[in-house]
Amino acid sequence: MSEKLSETESAFVSLHRTMVGQALNGNSASLVGLRQNAINTFANVGLPARKSEAWKYTNINAVLTKELAARLSFDTHKVKPRLVNESLIPGLDSPFVVVNNGVLDLDSSNLSNLPNGVVVTTLQDAAEKHRSVFDSHFGKYVNETEGLAVLNTAFVHGGLFVFVPKGIEVAETLQVVHVVSSTESSFIQPRTLFVVEEAASLSVIERLVSATDSATVSNRVIETYTGKSSRLSIIRVQDENVDSSTVTSLYSVQERDSYVYDLTLSLSGKLIRNNLNFRHLDSHCETHLNGFFIGRGDNQIDNHSIVDHAMPDCYSNETFKGVLYDNSTGVFNGKVLVRRDAQRTNAYQSNRSIVVSDSAHMYSKPELEIYADDVKCSHGATTGRLEPESMFYLQSRGLSEERARALLLGAFAREVVESVANPVVREYLTDELNRRVL
Amino acid sequence: MLSIKNLHVQIEGNKILNGLDLDVEPGMIHAIMGPNGSGKSTLASVLAGREEYEVLEGEITFKGQDLLELGPDERAREGLFLAFQYPVELPGVSMSNFLKEAVNSVREHRGLPPLSSAEFLKDMKEKAALVDLNPDLKRRSVNEGFSGGEKKRNEIFQLAMLDPTLAILDETDSGLDIDALRIVADGVNKLRDENRSFVVITHYQRLLNYIVPDVVHVLLNGRIVKSGTKDLALQLEEKGYDWLKSEIELSEPTTA
Ligand SMILES: Nc1ncnc2c1ncn2[C@@H]1O[C@H](COP(=O)(O)OP(=O)(O)OP(=O)(O)O)[C@@H](O)[C@H]1O
Numbered sequence: 001m002s003e004k005l006s007e008t009e010s011a012f013v014s015l016h017r018t019m020v021g022q023a024l025n026g027n028s029a030s031l032v033g034l035r036q037n038a039i040n041t042f043a044n045v046g047l048p049a050r051k052s053e054a055w056k057y058t059n060i061n062a063v064l065t066k067e068l069a070a071r072l073s074f075d076t077h078k079v080k081p082r083l084v085n086e087s088l089i090p091g092l093d094s095p096f097v098v099v100n101n102g103v104l105d106l107d108s109s110n111l112s113n114l115p116n117g118v119v120v121t122t123l124q125d126a127a128e129k130h131r132s133v134f135d136s137h138f139g140k141y142v143n144e145t146e147g148l149a150v151l152n153t154a155f156v157h158g159g160l161f162v163f164v165p166k167g168i169e170v171a172e173t174l175q176v177v178h179v180v181s182s183t184e185s186s187f188i189q190p191r192t193l194f195v196v197e198e199a200a201s202l203s204v205i206e207r208l209v210s211a212t213d214s215a216t217v218s219n220r221v222i223e224t225y226t227g228k229s230s231r232l233s234i235i236r237v238q239d240e241n242v243d244s245s246t247v248t249s250l251y252s253v254q255e256r257d258s259y260v261y262d263l264t265l266s267l268s269g270k271l272i273r274n275n276l277n278f279r280h281l282d283s284h285c286e287t288h289l290n291g292f293f294i295g296r297g298d299n300q301i302d303n304h305s306i307v308d309h310a311m312p313d314c315y316s317n318e319t320f321k322g323v324l325y326d327n328s329t330g331v332f333n334g335k336v337l338v339r340r341d342a343q344r345t346n347a348y349q350s351n352r353s354i355v356v357s358d359s360a361h362m363y364s365k366p367e368l369e370i371y372a373d374d375v376k377c378s379h380g381a382t383t384g385r386l387e388p389e390s391m392f393y394l395q396s397r398g399l400s401e402e403r404a405r406a407l408l409l410g411a412f413a414r415e416v417v418e419s420v421a422n423p424v425v426r427e428y429l430t431d432e433l434n435r436r437v438l
Numbered sequence: 439m440l441s442i443k444n445l446h447v448q449i450e451g452n453k454i455l456n457g458l459d460l461d462v463e464p465g466m467i468h469a470i471m472g473p474n475g476s477g478k479s480t481l482a483s484v485l486a487g488r489e490e491y492e493v494l495e496g497e498i499t500f501k502g503q504d505l506l507e508l509g510p511d512e513r514a515r516e517g518l519f520l521a522f523q524y525p526v527e528l529p530g531v532s533m534s535n536f537l538k539e540a541v542n543s544v545r546e547h548r549g550l551p552p553l554s555s556a557e558f559l560k561d562m563k564e565k566a567a568l569v570d571l572n573p574d575l576k577r578r579s580v581n582e583g584f585s586g587g588e589k590k591r592n593e594i595f596q597l598a599m600l601d602p603t604l605a606i607l608d609e610t611d612s613g614l615d616i617d618a619l620r621i622v623a624d625g626v627n628k629l630r631d632e633n634r635s636f637v638v639i640t641h642y643q644r645l646l647n648y649i650v651p652d653v654v655h656v657l658l659n660g661r662i663v664k665s666g667t668k669d670l671a672l673q674l675e676e677k678g679y680d681w682l683k684s685e686i687e688l689s690e691p692t693t694a
């Protein structure tokens with residue numbers, strides 16, 4: 001252990017030492033080895049420093065305290081069926097899984113509608129029973145210089161593994177309910193791996209919910225692999241209680257001719273930080289990333305994204321929007337990197353935010369780094385109030401100020417959800433946003 | 439119905455209205471004409487309750503109430519309607535959802551039950567026919583991508599839906615082609631009755647051939663400088679405003 005470690009970092013390193021062979025069990029040699037390598041890496045890279053540009057507005061160390069290490073939890077309090085039911089989309093008669101404090105709870109799940117061959121299991125189980133898939137993908141896409149992501153790997157336990165083999169198109173949307181169920185202020189590290197092989201497809205909607213009012217902290221990592229000519233669509237609805245914080249690090253890689261759709265809806269939480277990383281391994285990839293966030297109270301939503309165009313003839317389109325109330329803070333830092341070989345790239349980005357209160361703040365920083373010469377790229381960022389002309393028009397027809405605002409914010413929010421392909425999901429999310437922006 | 443006394447209004451430090459007086463009785467149609475920038479839309483905005491305009495002096499009563507005490511939404515519910523000179527585009531706000539909410543908020547204020555969806559649709563159909571509004575437009579976002587003329591028809595359509603007691607039409611005729619002008623004017627005429635008053639702001643005498651006013655006013659430098667019958671509009675069409683300008687300068691040498 002290096003002397004430079006902070007108290008929190010040391011606490012995690014010691015915790016790892018005591019947990020190996022106990023809570024961190026599992027028969028897979030590869031998993032054991034991965035955890036050990038990860039904690040060694042963590043000891044080198046450490047937690048994100050406030051000084052770093054990527055964490056300029058978010059002091060993660062205020063959330064990740066040394067006490068938190070002691071509260072790392074794999075507890076699986078039984079999840080109440082009512083909470084699960086409330087978290088599922090009505091009218092979407094589709095398979096669902098419950099992930100409880102980061103551990104897949106198959107007893108609470110229903111996978112009966114999934115096509116044969118599709119695997120939904122824990123990462124431990126995958127490491128043993130689907131070894132070659134697991135070994136070729138798990139941990140392969142995480143950025144090893146990101147301390148939070150490697151910290152997640154170091155303690156990987158349970159988790160969720162979804163594998164769609166070659167040629168299988170999953171028609172139904174897989175619903176994943178991530179419950180944070182602890183009754184005390186715990187720390188959890190959910191981990192997910194989605195592998196969609198060649199000419200296959202998968203749509204997922206994840207919902208993050210709290211079972212209690214406890215202030216919890218989650219450090220989540222999602223890795224996704226979208227194979228040649230495949231499609232993967234993931235929607236995340238972040239809706240934990242207002243005292244809970246969540247960091248999500250998503251690493252998406254795509255093969256030739258593949259299509260990825262990603263939507264992050266940040267509706268509730270104390271601190272929400274999303275690190276969204278998209279990379280093209282081959283040409284002719286299409287990537288759509290969208291987000292909508294609502295800030296209230298003192299909450300903060302910090303979206304960092306990187307679309308890494310390393311290959312030619314790829315397309316990306318990014319739209320992030322948000323509404324900030326009260327004293328909330330929003331951050332958008334969207335980087336589009338077009339490397340030298342990524343000729344004929346089309347990359348678009350836009351970030352629009354509405355600041356409802358004078359004491360709310362939005363920091364928007366689009367970053368375009370372009371090293372290829374034959375590209376089409378555009379970006380735009382606007383932050384403003386609701387247009388007084390629009391408010392007046394509605395009010396002059398008899399709508400109260402509140403209703404006028406609700407109609408305008410609803411319309412503003414809805415645009416993001418219009419990109420959702422499944423009509424039942426789209427309508428559900430539209431209603432939800434209409435309600436939540438009020 | 440409406441009574442304005444000695445109204446002084448400024449916006450961003452610019453004095454626009456300078457002691458304007460106007461009385462509109464129930465069932466009457468008043469036309470207001472005046473050169474560009476004379477303050478016609480300012481008057482309309484102040485009446486409708488646009489906050490950015492600062493009323494420095496004067497009073498406005500509407501159906502016996504102090505209008506300036508009311509917010510824009512309350513004025514609308516009390517029966518005041520402004521057809522905008524430049525209707526606002528509201529992308530993503532559905533025309534029919536918005537209008538249903540508007541109609542029902544007005545009805546609630548009048549002690550009427552909300553319209554059912556079927557009643558509302560029927561009413562929309564009838565009122566849209568009144569101004570020959572393309573039915574597809576009701577399915578779109580408010581004014582988004584509407585042509586200039588469609589926007590103006592849409593204003594009169596909303597007027598018909600909201601059934602106001604005082605309707606202010608701010609240059610509803612500009613942007614309408616010749617046929618549309620007649621259709622919209624016919625629509626307005628059908629809405630005329632002894633309890634509903636209109637204030638029609640226009641630059642062109644032509645509109646007043648269709649919507650025949652009871653009184654014509656000239657607004658100049660923020661005041662009503664002349665009022666008369668519909669013949670005044672013909673006179674203006676012929677002579678412009680210059681003769682009036684010199685007339686006021688003679689009668690009133692102290693212009694600020
Ligand atoms: N927000 C503002 N800030 C400053 N001046 C303004 C503002 N709004 C209007 N004005 C000014 O007030 C004056 C009157 O404008 P208004 O729109 O009422 O004129 P109008 O009589 O309706 O003209 P038109 O016939 O061209 O429609 C103009 O000189 C205009 O520039």
Ligand SMILES: [Mg+2]
Nearest residue numbers: 478479480523
């Ligand atoms: Mg005007």
